[in-house]
Amino acid sequence: MPWETLHEMLFALLLYLACLLPEVMMDQKTKEVYCRFNTTVLLMGTNLNASSIFNVEWHAQLNGREKVSILTYSPGSNNIYINESYRKRVVFAHMNFSLTIHYVTFSDEGVYTLTIQLLNNQQQIGRTKVTVIIPVSNVHITSETSVPHQGKNITLNCLGMAGTAMSYSWQKCNQPLPIGNRTILSKDNASLTFINIQQSDIGNYRCVAQNVLSSGHKDFILQLCAETGVSPWWSYGIYGYPGYLGYAIVLFYIFSWVKRTRKSSSKGQSDAIYENTAFENTPTNNGKRVPPVYIRHIKK
Numbered sequence: 001m002p003w004e005t006l007h008e009m010l011f012a013l014l015l016y017l018a019c020l021l022p023e024v025m026m027d028q029k030t031k032e033v034y035c036r037f038n039t040t041v042l043l044m045g046t047n048l049n050a051s052s053i054f055n056v057e058w059h060a061q062l063n064g065r066e067k068v069s070i071l072t073y074s075p076g077s078n079n080i081y082i083n084e085s086y087r088k089r090v091v092f093a094h095m096n097f098s099l100t101i102h103y104v105t106f107s108d109e110g111v112y113t114l115t116i117q118l119l120n121n122q123q124q125i126g127r128t129k130v131t132v133i134i135p136v137s138n139v140h141i142t143s144e145t146s147v148p149h150q151g152k153n154i155t156l157n158c159l160g161m162a163g164t165a166m167s168y169s170w171q172k173c174n175q176p177l178p179i180g181n182r183t184i185l186s187k188d189n190a191s192l193t194f195i196n197i198q199q200s201d202i203g204n205y206r207c208v209a210q211n212v213l214s215s216g217h218k219d220f221i222l223q224l225c226a227e228t229g230v231s232p233w234w235s236y237g238i239y240g241y242p243g244y245l246g247y248a249i250v251l252f253y254i255f256s257w258v259k260r261t262r263k264s265s266s267k268g269q270s271d272a273i274y275e276n277t278a279f280e281n282t283p284t285n286n287g288k289r290v291p292p293v294y295i296r297h298i299k300k
């Protein structure tokens with residue numbers, strides 16, 4: 001009985017090693033190459049002197065497919081065999097054994113191995129992992145509305161029309177987007193949602209889509225829709241129309257009123273400041289308050 005358990009344990013250990021070993025080797029030696037779809041990829045050879053080499057082989061473990069032999073070459077006899085289906089689009093360098101593949105497609109993705117048998121029976125192995133990429137292009141941002149009302153939610157959806165293995169990120173006014181309670185990113189960062197949108201959310205937003213070979217972006221200018229209907233009285237304060245603009249006008253009036261009172265007491269101030277107080281022309285009975293003309297227009 002214990003003998004059988006030992007067998008099982010040994011078997012399990014072997015299985016474990018069989019799965020583990022190739023990975024360990026890959027981590028140490030495999031180079032990564034990213035190339036654009038339908039372009040040319042150069043798989044590096046070696047700088048060994050050909051006179052010390054018995055045989056050279058290129059083969060590939062294509063993603064999710066069988067292992068394919070691409071070519072074998074023996075420098076001594078100058079014999080070369082190239083797989084029929086690769087003959088038209090690979091170039092092999094006899095001096096350094098590099099392999100050039102033209103017109104790569106997604107079916108070329110995988111790990112390419114160069115095995116060199118030396119005359120002294122030693123062996124050199126080099127691996128290159130090839131990933132085919134379509135560059136990012138045509139980045140779009142869509143949303144239900146471009147000019148939302150204050151307090152509403154709005155979602156911006158970003159999408160690169162072309163491009164593989166893309167990741168998304170967002171900027172506001174060229175800075176990384178500050179993530180707060182009211183700005184929510186989808187899991188893949190492609191969608192940005194504003195909850196209870198406020199004046200402070202107004203600005204220029206940029207979606208950046210990128211992959212290892214390229215990046216693209218699209219800008220979106222977020223504005224708020226001005227309220228047109230009848231608003232409750234409190235919305236004339238911080239929240240609603242005229243909001244900050246209203247405050248600016250009040251301050252402006254106070255400012256120009258103070259200027260005028262000062263000027264009447266002390267002469268010789270600059271004309272420029274005085275000229276800027278254009279609102280002076282509008283009839284006002286009381287300089288300290290919001291111009292009545294403006295309020296009347298809003299309340300209608």
Ligand SMILES: *[C@@H]1O[C@H](CO)[C@@H](O)[C@H](O)[C@H]1NC(C)=O
Nearest residue numbers: 037038039040102103104105
């Ligand atoms: C690949 O590129 C060649 C020219 O470089 C072009 O003629 C061909 O149409 C392209 N194929 C694809 C699938 O894009």
Ligand SMILES: *[C@@H]1O[C@H](CO)[C@@H](O)[C@H](O)[C@H]1NC(C)=O
Nearest residue numbers: 043044045046093096097098
């Ligand atoms: C090997 O030779 C090819 C063609 O002659 C060249 O393009 C490549 O840069 C060379 N070097 C290596 C390390 O493969």
Ligand SMILES: *[C@@H]1O[C@H](CO)[C@@H](O)[C@H](O)[C@H]1NC(C)=O
Nearest residue numbers: 047048049050051052053095
């Ligand atoms: C390779 O080695 C041989 C002899 O060992 C030498 O004659 C030859 O010049 C070497 N070739 C290169 C390219 O280094």
Ligand SMILES: *[C@@H]1O[C@H](CO)[C@@H](O)[C@H](O)[C@H]1NC(C)=O
Nearest residue numbers: 067068069070083084085086
């Ligand atoms: C040659 O390449 C084709 C296509 O990749 C593959 O199906 C075939 O098995 C290869 N031949 C050998 C001998 O590996």
Ligand SMILES: *[C@@H]1O[C@H](CO)[C@@H](O)[C@H](O)[C@H]1NC(C)=O
Nearest residue numbers: 151152153154194195196197
């Ligand atoms: C905005 O989203 C929040 C959270 O998802 C939700 O509670 C709220 O009802 C939404 N508001 C509107 C106006 O749709």
Ligand SMILES: *[C@@H]1O[C@H](CO)[C@@H](O)[C@H](O)[C@H]1NC(C)=O
Nearest residue numbers: 178179180181182183195196
């Ligand atoms: C976010 O919400 C939490 C809980 O609702 C609150 O404690 C926190 O102060 C909020 N942070 C900001 C920046 O508004």
Ligand SMILES: *[C@@H]1O[C@H](CO)[C@@H](O)[C@H](O)[C@H]1NC(C)=O
Nearest residue numbers: 167168169170185187188189
């Ligand atoms: C989403 O963006 C944040 C930064 O805003 C980043 O830390 C995170 O890694 C991104 N997630 C994905 C899946 O790209």
